[in-house]
Amino acid sequence: MSRNFSEKDLTLALAGCLRQASCELPEDVENALRAAMKNEAAGSLALSILVTIVQNVELAKTQQQALCQDTGLPAFYVSYPQGLSTRRIAACIEHAVVVATEAGYLRPNAVDPVTGLNSGNNLGTRIPYTVFTESDEPEIRIDCLLKGGGSENVSVQYSLPDSRIDASRDLEGVRRCVLDSVIRAKGNGCAPGILGVGIGGDRITGLQTAKEQLFRRLTDTNPDPVLDDLERSLLERSNALGIGPMGLGGNTTLLGVKIGTAHRIPASFYVSVAYMCWACRRNSLRFPL
Amino acid sequence: MKKYLQLPLNEPDVRALRAGDTVLLSGTIVTGRDMAHRWLTEEKPDALRPFLLNGAIYHCGPVMVRDKDSWLCRSAGPTTSTRGEAYQADVIREYGLRCVIGKGGMGERTLQALGDGGAVYLHAVGGAAVIYANTVRKVLTVFRLEEFGVPEAMWVMEVADFPAVVTMDSAGNSLHRERTVRAW
Numbered sequence: 001m002s003r004n005f006s007e008k009d010l011t012l013a014l015a016g017c018l019r020q021a022s023c024e025l026p027e028d029v030e031n032a033l034r035a036a037m038k039n040e041a042a043g044s045l046a047l048s049i050l051v052t053i054v055q056n057v058e059l060a061k062t063q064q065q066a067l068c069q070d071t072g073l074p075a076f077y078v079s080y081p082q083g084l085s086t087r088r089i090a091a092c093i094e095h096a097v098v099v100a101t102e103a104g105y106l107r108p109n110a111v112d113p114v115t116g117l118n119s120g121n122n123l124g125t126r127i128p129y130t131v132f133t134e135s136d137e138p139e140i141r142i143d144c145l146l147k148g149g150g151s152e153n154v155s156v157q158y159s160l161p162d163s164r165i166d167a168s169r170d171l172e173g174v175r176r177c178v179l180d181s182v183i184r185a186k187g188n189g190c191a192p193g194i195l196g197v198g199i200g201g202d203r204i205t206g207l208q209t210a211k212e213q214l215f216r217r218l219t220d221t222n223p224d225p226v227l228d229d230l231e232r233s234l235l236e237r238s239n240a241l242g243i244g245p246m247g248l249g250g251n252t253t254l255l256g257v258k259i260g261t262a263h264r265i266p267a268s269f270y271v272s273v274a275y276m277c278w279a280c281r282r283n284s285l286r287f288p289l
Numbered sequence: 290m291k292k293y294l295q296l297p298l299n300e301p302d303v304r305a306l307r308a309g310d311t312v313l314l315s316g317t318i319v320t321g322r323d324m325a326h327r328w329l330t331e332e333k334p335d336a337l338r339p340f341l342l343n344g345a346i347y348h349c350g351p352v353m354v355r356d357k358d359s360w361l362c363r364s365a366g367p368t369t370s371t372r373g374e375a376y377q378a379d380v381i382r383e384y385g386l387r388c389v390i391g392k393g394g395m396g397e398r399t400l401q402a403l404g405d406g407g408a409v410y411l412h413a414v415g416g417a418a419v420i421y422a423n424t425v426r427k428v429l430t431v432f433r434l435e436e437f438g439v440p441e442a443m444w445v446m447e448v449a450d451f452p453a454v455v456t457m458d459s460a461g462n463s464l465h466r467e468r469t470v471r472a473w
Contacts, residue, residue, distance in 0.1 A: 045309075045454065045464075048311075048454075049414050052414045052417050052420060052452075053414060053416065053417055055417075055420060056414075056416065056417035056418065056419050056420045059419040059420060059423065060418075060419045063419060063423075065352075065363045065364055065418075065419050065422065066352050066363060066364035066418060066419075067364070067416065067418060067419060068364065068366055068415075068416040068417075068418045069349070069350060069351050069352045069363075069364035069365055069366050069418040069422075069440075070350070070366070070368065071352075103354070104352050104353070104354035104361075104363045104364075106352075107350065107351075107352045107364070107439065107440055108438060108439050108440070109440065111438065116324070116437075117438070118437070118438025118439065118440070118441070120438065120439075148416075149368075150368065150369045150392075150415065153369065175473070176472070176473060179472040179473060180472065182472075183472055186393070187392070187393055187394075187415075188369050188371070188392075188393045190392070190415035190416050237472070237473075241472065245414075246392060246393070246412070246414060246415060247393060247394075247465070248412070248456070248464055248465075249464075277415065277416055278416060279416040
């Protein structure tokens with residue numbers, strides 16, 4: 001079956017989706033930031049940082065400006081019905097990225113690693129990153145994520161066993177990896193952060209699994225009771241570490257921990273941590289056909 | 290209590306600042322991150338001297354949009370400062386900086402240079418980019434735009450009441466020193 005769609009309409013809708021992703025923080029993240037303010041002492045630096053963050057979220061939305069200047073390397077997860085050309089969808093995504101960059105909703109971030117030259121329009125080798133999955137729905141659905149470089153730099157992958165943190169191949173080992181990553185990140189990932197964790201997989205699928213968790217709402221629960229329990233206990237423990245907003249001390253180090261799994265090979269046991277800054281810019285476009 | 294600072298700054302005023310002070314900075318600042326710091330260290334360009342002497346460098350790669358013949362700053366939060374640690378002390382000395390603005394703090398070498406030269410590190414909140422963009426009154430000029438691209442170019446901007454917290458001072462105090470935490 002062959003389906004058709006207007007490339008112009010999809011491009012415009014997606015450019016709007018990127019604008020909104022860049023300027024408007026998802027409601028669940030904003031609510032979590034506001035709730036966190038109640039956990040910080042009056043007059044503390046931690047509270048003043050959270051107040052600044054929430055003010056900025058409000059201003060960005062009102063003024064329709066990029067809430068953080070680092071709009072990352074845009075990533076797209078596309079589900080599409082059988083018969084649709086993924087090349088045509090990919091062309092719309094590239095076009096929308098260029099439009100959103102020209103309008104100042106995305107910063108030009110694509111740098112050639114050899115020449116050092118910035119392409120100027122956010123297009124480049126393997127950029128934008130796009131994953132296609134066929135679905136049964138009569139629509140194109142595109143989830144996008146804008147994740148800044150600061151938080152990407154503190155993301156990390158552990159290979160168990162890891163003697164540095166005395167972590168073996170069990171859930172306690174996983175727990176140690178995650179807490180070690182939070183301590184190593186300090187404030188440099190723009191705390192309070194959100195952790196996407198991938199248990200298992202290989203070097204690629206482990207980090208993919210971790211990053212895909214960042215699409216989950218902070219308010220959701222993990223359907224696996226063991227993982228749900230681990231998510232809650234890791235969040236609580238992380239917030240007791242005292243790292244605080246921007247690493248300057250306080251009770252709010254993380255806003256959420258989300259864990260997914262991927263089957264592993266007997267020889268390998270990876271724990272992958274995708275650190276997301278508080279500016280967790282995700283958005284979803286549903287384009288009916 | 291907030292302290293108002295007007296650039297260019299003089300040494301006694303900066304030496305009087307202490308870690309923990311909240312400041313509102315006004316005047317001309319210059320953005321500079323990884324590539325800029327390497328350039329300043331290796332080639333020591335003279336064109337930046339008038340802007341940096343007694344001035345401020347801001348670790349920031351802003352979102353800029355063209356407005357006819359000028360530029361508008363749309364989003365301008367801080368980037369991680371530690372990536373400039375290898376260069377920062379030399380840049381402070383070479384150009385006579387009074388302020389380094391960024392996020393996450395810097396290391397002992399920079400702290401030493403702040404003390405030697407009479408300068409401070411000002412911490413801005415990562416991601417709060419519209420608040421800082423709103424303090425920009427005018428984009429005066431830009432250096433290395435073609436070579437470095439928008440995020441890494443050195444943007445010279447006039448700001449009014451840019452809010453920040455002193456987290457490293459000229460007396461050797463730093464709020465960024467490692468906290469000893471036991472995770473498990």
